[in-house]
Amino acid sequence: MIQYLASHGPGLIHWLILSNVLFAIGIYGLLSRRNAIGILMAVELMLNSAAMNAVVFNRFLAPKSVDGEILALFVIAVAAAEAVVGLAIFVALFRDRSSIDVNRMDSMKG
């Protein structure tokens, strides 16, 4: 049993399939949600799975370097900046029209 488990560890393709599945779930959330915060959460899911892809490729194909990990670091930093500005926009929108339903956000002029 232990021998079987040890010899069937996750290979590169298993990691990639995992991050693909997480990304697809993010796409589903992005398209089906109507609340803007729900959409932002789905985007965070997608960003995360993409950053994980970079680390996975780094570890499997170029184990001597850390370029993929640094790319993931930058993705995390940009995601933080994006979340801050996006959430500030949602707060301002909610103050203006008491709703953050994206179906009703069809005009940029208050």
Place this chain on the structure above:
Amino acid sequence: MIEQAMATILFYGFAAAAVVLALAVTISRNLLRAAVCLMGVLSIQAAFYILLAADFLAGVQVLVYVGGIVVVIAFVVTLTRSSQLLMDHPSPLRMLLAIAVAAGFAGVSIAALWMSALHQPGMAHSTMDSTRAIGLALLDTGGSGYVLPFEVISVLLLAAMIGGIGIARKTPPPDQPFTSGGDRSGEADAALPKSQRPSRDRRAPQ
């Protein structure tokens, strides 16, 4: 031997948990519950980084995502009263289209992966100290260094912080733009009942 078996068990266990929690993030009607599930997904992602021997990244993931972004998201969910409105159920057509797009993406990309030459069996064992290597690479001014993007990202974070404050702060009254008077008069008005508050609407009545 036993370590590799443990790694296999941990990978598949965490993978199942991550997929279930991610589905909960996208399906849950209550956005506050979705935020908590998002916290779970991001923590599991930190566990994946540890399995991939990226310890520093796991720490950053917990600090920035779990400790920062999810908390801000939870604050905004309560500020915009999104968890009480519960208006977030998609129409059947929209849901069907979203499922079709997501399943199409997953099907095509997984099929492409499966037919590709990426069947590398195992992870290369590295005893390298990746934290040290990341620190050196971030401050390396040479051709393969990352000191310029590192500085650019600090400017981006500063700009995002200023932008966030500027966008979310209360708008000042029309006669005194660019002062903090708007905030102060808003606080004073809050003591009055709603009907007696002076209108602070910026738009002139037509």
